[in-house]
Amino acid sequence: MIEKINIEVLGKKDTRSGFGEGLLEVGKRNSNVVALCADLTGSLKMNAFENEFPERFFQVGIAEANMMGMAAGMTVGGKIPYTGTFANFSTSRVYDQVRQSIAYSQKNVKICASHAGLTLGEDGATHQVLEDIGMMKMLPNMTVIVPCDFNQTKQATIAIADHEGPVYLRFGRPSVPIFVKPDAKFEIGKADKIIEGTDVSIIACGHLVWKAIEAAQALQEKGISAEVINMHTIKPLDAKAVLDSVAKTGCVVTAEEHMMNGGLGDSVAQVLSRNTATPQEYVAVDDSFGESGKPEDLLTKYNIDTPNIIEAALKVIQRK
Amino acid sequence: METQELKNIASQVRRDIVRMVSAVSSGHPGGSLGCADFLTVLYFDKMNHNPSNFTMDAVNEDVFYLSNGHISPVWYSVLARSGYFPVSDLSGFRIMGSKLQGHPSTDKGLPGVRMASGSLGQGLSCALGTAETKKLNGDNSIVYTLHGDGELQEGQIWEAAMYAAGKNIDNVIATVDYNGRQIDGDCDDVLPLGNLSQKWQAFGWEVLEMDGHNIDEIKSTMDKAKSMTGNGKPIVIIMKTEMGQGVDYMMGTHKWHGSAPNAEQLATALDQLEETLGDY
Numbered sequence: 001m002i003e004k005i006n007i008e009v010l011g012k013k014d015t016r017s018g019f020g021e022g023l024l025e026v027g028k029r030n031s032n033v034v035a036l037c038a039d040l041t042g043s044l045k046m047n048a049f050e051n052e053f054p055e056r057f058f059q060v061g062i063a064e065a066n067m068m069g070m071a072a073g074m075t076v077g078g079k080i081p082y083t084g085t086f087a088n089f090s091t092s093r094v095y096d097q098v099r100q101s102i103a104y105s106q107k108n109v110k111i112c113a114s115h116a117g118l119t120l121g122e123d124g125a126t127h128q129v130l131e132d133i134g135m136m137k138m139l140p141n142m143t144v145i146v147p148c149d150f151n152q153t154k155q156a157t158i159a160i161a162d163h164e165g166p167v168y169l170r171f172g173r174p175s176v177p178i179f180v181k182p183d184a185k186f187e188i189g190k191a192d193k194i195i196e197g198t199d200v201s202i203i204a205c206g207h208l209v210w211k212a213i214e215a216a217q218a219l220q221e222k223g224i225s226a227e228v229i230n231m232h233t234i235k236p237l238d239a240k241a242v243l244d245s246v247a248k249t250g251c252v253v254t255a256e257e258h259m260m261n262g263g264l265g266d267s268v269a270q271v272l273s274r275n276t277a278t279p280q281e282y283v284a285v286d287d288s289f290g291e292s293g294k295p296e297d298l299l300t301k302y303n304i305d306t307p308n309i310i311e312a313a314l315k316v317i318q319r320k
Numbered sequence: 321m322e323t324q325e326l327k328n329i330a331s332q333v334r335r336d337i338v339r340m341v342s343a344v345s346s347g348h349p350g351g352s353l354g355c356a357d358f359l360t361v362l363y364f365d366k367m368n369h370n371p372s373n374f375t376m377d378a379v380n381e382d383v384f385y386l387s388n389g390h391i392s393p394v395w396y397s398v399l400a401r402s403g404y405f406p407v408s409d410l411s412g413f414r415i416m417g418s419k420l421q422g423h424p425s426t427d428k429g430l431p432g433v434r435m436a437s438g439s440l441g442q443g444l445s446c447a448l449g450t451a452e453t454k455k456l457n458g459d460n461s462i463v464y465t466l467h468g469d470g471e472l473q474e475g476q477i478w479e480a481a482m483y484a485a486g487k488n489i490d491n492v493i494a495t496v497d498y499n500g501r502q503i504d505g506d507c508d509d510v511l512p513l514g515n516l517s518q519k520w521q522a523f524g525w526e527v528l529e530m531d532g533h534n535i536d537e538i539k540s541t542m543d544k545a546k547s548m549t550g551n552g553k554p555i556v557i558i559m560k561t562e563m564g565q566g567v568d569y570m571m572g573t574h575k576w577h578g579s580a581p582n583a584e585q586l587a588t589a590l591d592q593l594e595e596t597l598g599d600y
Contacts, residue, residue, distance in 0.1 A: 034452075034453075034456070055456065056456070058452065060483060061482070061483070061486075063479035063480075063482070063483065065441075065442075065445065065475070065476040065479055066445045066448070066476055066479035066480045066483055067445075068445070069442045069443075069444070069445020069446045069448075069449065069476065069480065070445050070446070070448050070449035070452065070480075070483070071449060072435065072445075072446050072449060073385075073435070073445065073446035073447060073448060073449025073450040073451075073452075073453070074449035074450065074452055074453045075449075075453075076376060076377060076378060076383060076434050076435075076446075076449070076450045076453065077377050077378065077379065077450060077453035077454060077456075077457055077459070078377050078453070078457075079453050079456065081449070096439050096442075097442055097445075097476070099439075100436050100437070100438065100439045100442060101435060101436065101442050101445070101446055104425065104426075104427065104436045105425075105426050105427075105435050105436045106426055106427060107435075
């Protein structure tokens with residue numbers, strides 16, 4: 001008889017609100033923190049920072065390229081700029097500005113990106129960026145972080161101020177379960193093992209971490225022991241966490257709200273192929289744009305929901 | 321600094337430019353030669369800076385961003401000649417492993433460079449960021465930028481132009497190298513720029529104009545621009561120049577925008593440019 005997995009749910013909130021609270025907190029702790037926003041203050045929950053530190057808040061209007069360049073320039077003189085807009089406008093719209101003025105120029109800019117992925121919902125594919133992790137992790141000098149819930153997003157927002165160098169911090173719009181403890185310490189590049197298991201490793205990031213937990217609970221009822229790892233840092237990837245886990249389980253499922261090409265799954269696959277060839281299944285969007293709809297419905301339609309993780313786990317175990 | 325002294329420096333800078341690009345058979349001599357007088361005046365007479373102790377943060381120092389990074393030869397020469405690094409380093413231009421990359425970069429640690437540039441249109445935004453930081457820090461220094469005229473075809477320039485005026489950024493002096501030429505031909509043939517002065521004025525900037533090859537006029541216009549800072553408006557100088565200025569066969573054409581002279585052509589160019597400070 002296997003013991004039931006019990007993950008305490010502390011509430012439910014959107015990760016972008018975690019960013020907003022974290023920004024206010026880090027603003028209080030560090031007077032060099034400044035924030036820039038491209039006309040999405042409310043959506044990014046940056047109002048609290050704006051109200052508390054109006055002189056350190058820069059509304060740039062709908063001009064994301066200028067915002068990225070300005071953020072780069074603001075580091076000259078010691079500021080730590082946090083830019084805020086949707087993930088699509090934080091990456092694909094401004095890729096060259098981020099590449100040249102921030103990543104190549106080694107500027108200490110924190111690119112904070114909300115409404116990532118399908119769970120942006122009804123606005124549809126124009127806004128549902130699913131390529132951003134890939135784009136950003138390919139940039140030398142760039143750290144890529146995808147926290148899983150409200151608490152972790154808040155903790156990551158605070159932690160990145162102490163990391164010298166450009167960071168891409170990706171979070172989302174919908175309200176999702178909170179399960180990271182409010183006093184947990186966020187360490188860039190150090191994965192969180194949420195559930196210990198022996199039959200299959202499920203490595204997830206962002207909103208899909210909760211789905212992975214749900215899948216592990218369901219798998220346990222089938223007598224399968226799944227290990228769940230919250231890989232909140234895509235780059236630098238915690239290769240040791242991956243290798244230690246598959247040494248026990250011998251197979252892996254990666255799960256992410258992102259394109260299959262270029263996401264967390266590819267990063268994990270690279271570690272495995274270079275170290276120990278391991279069967280892997282991807283739960284990710286398969287070379288497709290999204291569409292309008294309710295967030296949960298979209299996760300189901302695009303095959304990145306809990307049942308897809310369960311199915312992938314069963315399949316990959318067969319491939320061992 | 322005396323005008324004749326500045327002229328002497330600019331002549332040596334022009335020699336450096338043609339020698340650098342010729343040595344590696346690549347680079348952008350046209351715009352570099354056209355901006356030699358301006359950058360010489362800026363670095364040797366107008367900027368408040370500390371070449372012997374370069375710091376990224378530039379506290380209480382003026383900052384310069386070269387937005388049109390392809391004219392790196394003139395900037396590298398002026399940086400070296402003003403003391404940021406040894407002039408002998410100019411021989412490393414565009415050579416693998418060198419700090420003097422084809423387009424300016426920070427990753428090799430070249431003193432004087434605070435931002436990579438090359439992909440056009442980004443420097444004005446960077447300058448605005450630094451200008452905002454200087455305001456926050458209570459630092460009254462000035463942020464200077466230089467842009468190509470063709471570069472103004474990039475949309476980001478106008479995003480930045482709108483921000484600067486709308487947010488009263490009055491510690492930035494931008495200069496446009498208005499030579500009327502770009503790599504594919506005359507700007508008027510590629511994509512006409514229209515009335516540049518009126519465009520900047522419409523965006524809310526103070527606009528000055530100057531002859532970029534008249535040292536006295538550059539000096540007086542820069543003084544005027546500096547006196548206009550702190551008054552709630554950004555300042556732009558439309559600087560009329562000739563691409564290839566100083567080398568007769570490079571003038572009056574766009575063809576030397578991105579082409580380097582061969583050995584014979586280099587000799588012809590050097591005959592026209594007095595060696596005043598000693599070649600590197």
